[in-house]
Every structure is written in C-alpha cells, then in structure tokens.
Amino acid sequence: MKIIIKCVLAAASMIAVSATTASAEIVCNGEGDCWHVRERHAYRPEFGVRVYSDDWRWADADAKRYRWREHEGRGYWRNGIWIEF
Template structure:
C-alpha cells in the first residue's frame, strides 16, 4: 500500500514538472519581426522592445511578410538588427 502511494506521488510530481516546464515556453518577437522560440521566459531589458506570446502563437497569413522565424542564439538574449544580443 505504501509503495503504491509513493509511486503515485512520484508520478504526479513528474507530471507537474513536465506541465510547469512546458508552460514557461514562449515565442518572442522584436519590433523588426524577428521571432524565435524560448524554452524559458526571461526578464528582458526594456530597451529590447520585445513582444512575448504563448508557445502556440503563430502569425496569420496577412502578417507573413512582417514576421520571420530565427533560431535562438546561444545563452539568454534577443535579436536586434539581425544580431543576437546576450544579456
């Protein structure tokens, strides 16, 4: 009985970690239309002028010429003028 309780609690904890981790993912876009996916939301500097959306956000067809996907750079950062700026 105790083994079943411990096993159940461990499974619930594992599920909670997965849900919490995925809930922090986001899409970040700058004013120039560069967008990238992040696994963890950061506190970006105000000067970066970024928009942060939910992980499932995508632009619609009418906005296709405004936005473009970028690969996130190394470490914590953002795009400005096509260059990855770390902070």
C-alpha cells in the first residue's frame, strides 16, 4: 500500500510541476493582430503590444477589431510584418 501511495504522490507532483512550467500568453498589438507565445518575452513599450494571460478572449463586440496571426519565434507584428527580436 505504501508503494502505491508513493507512486500516486510522485505522479501528482510531476503533473503539478509540468502544469506550472507550461505557460502561454496572448499578445496583441494596437492594429488588432493577436498571437500566442509559449515563453514570456520582454516586449519594450515602443513595440506597442499588450500581453494577456492565455485564457484572455476578446469580447463579441471586438470580433471585427482583433484577428489571430500566429507566428513562431520571438517577435511581434507591426504593419502586417513579423519583426523578430
């Protein structure tokens, strides 16, 4: 019984650690382009972006303002162009 309890506790702690390290965020610029990031990046104020938690959603009234523009890597959208940093 002790072995089963140890295994269950080990599995639960592995799940807890992986859940806390797997972070994602949503970033949007002033033009309404939004994309997901897997890692936290340091966006400078002059980039003109806002960072939201991964559970952020735009309101139905804002559906025409925002659009998804996914991209891999570190960077941000500006004037329809992906700028890497």
